[in-house]
Amino acid sequence: MSSFPWSRPWLWLPSELSHNLSPLVLPALSKVAPSFDPRWKSLDWQGLHFRNPMGIAGGVDKKGSSLKSWQALGAGFLEVGTVTPEAQGPNPGVIIRRDWPTRALWNKMGFPNPGIEPLVEQLKNFKSRKVPLFINIGKNRWTANEEAHLDYEKCIAGLHPFADAFVINLSSPNTKGLRELQEKSSLQNFLNYLFEKKQSLAKSTPFLLKLSPDMSRPSFTETIEVSAPFVDGWILTNTTQSREVGSPFPSEGGVSGKPLKSLSLQSLEWLSQSLGDQRKDKLVVSVGGVDSYSEIMHRLEMGADLVQFYAALVFQGPFLFKKVLKAALKGS
């Protein structure tokens, strides 16, 4: 068990406070960072250029208030959201916690966000964009699953001028019943509806489906088979509802960071096996316990095109992109 990292002052603060302060601190940090070359293992896909394969995960910048800073800190692509059509607050009570010894994060946020309109205003101000932007979309917690497709449609209609790809989030454990939409019985109609709506827009924006790490192998394979005709790729994975023995976290909510690593790797392996040589130009994004240069290399070798960080940014800080790029130069 490693000792507490006194050199990382944000870890002295309660998790939620440090989360809320980050948009105030990141601009200054991104300006003091000495300049460096963010190009490494660049990738071109569907007309998008990724200068490196590292991005911020869904939820890191829910409102899009720090996108410029993340770009300056070296991200190869960005993700904003989850956004829902209408503004909504967080779930009640404590919504985020961290556990340093196990490098684990826990949250039961439930998509707190200002809704589509304020995000549009925020994105209009982000004119200096040099990297692809994914927009992660969800449903309001009061929208019934039977009507959920209409919430996602509203997000696509309102945000498509700004999105390089949409992340269809059906995998948060913190919106009651959301994960049921991943099941074959509803998924086909749900995706077909959004796919048809997409065809009627002037600009065709790729869809990426973000999945849960808690599916059985048969359900996972079925979800991939059903979704493949409608989506351009997958993001694996969201947080887990499972708990390791001795986990300090409650049973509600989702866990990420190190305890999620093995489940995220398992999903990546299952996906590579399911797709086989049918993969064509589908994009695969691996997230869940990605925390170092060597872990990124491992995910890329296993078939991921891109990776994302959440927990590692909390535990190691916002210079993580630079740290990995430095390690990549040395090859270790």
Ligand SMILES: Cc1cc2nc3c(=O)[nH]c(=O)nc-3n(C[C@H](O)[C@H](O)[C@H](O)COP(=O)(O)O)c2cc1C
């Ligand atoms: C506090 C917190 C908030 C999150 N919010 C979202 C979200 O709004 N949308 C989403 O798709 N994923 C969300 N996630 C999940 C992350 O995007 C990611 O899938 C997960 O944390 C695994 O990555 P990690 O192990 O690097 O943390 C959130 C995770 C955390 C810890």
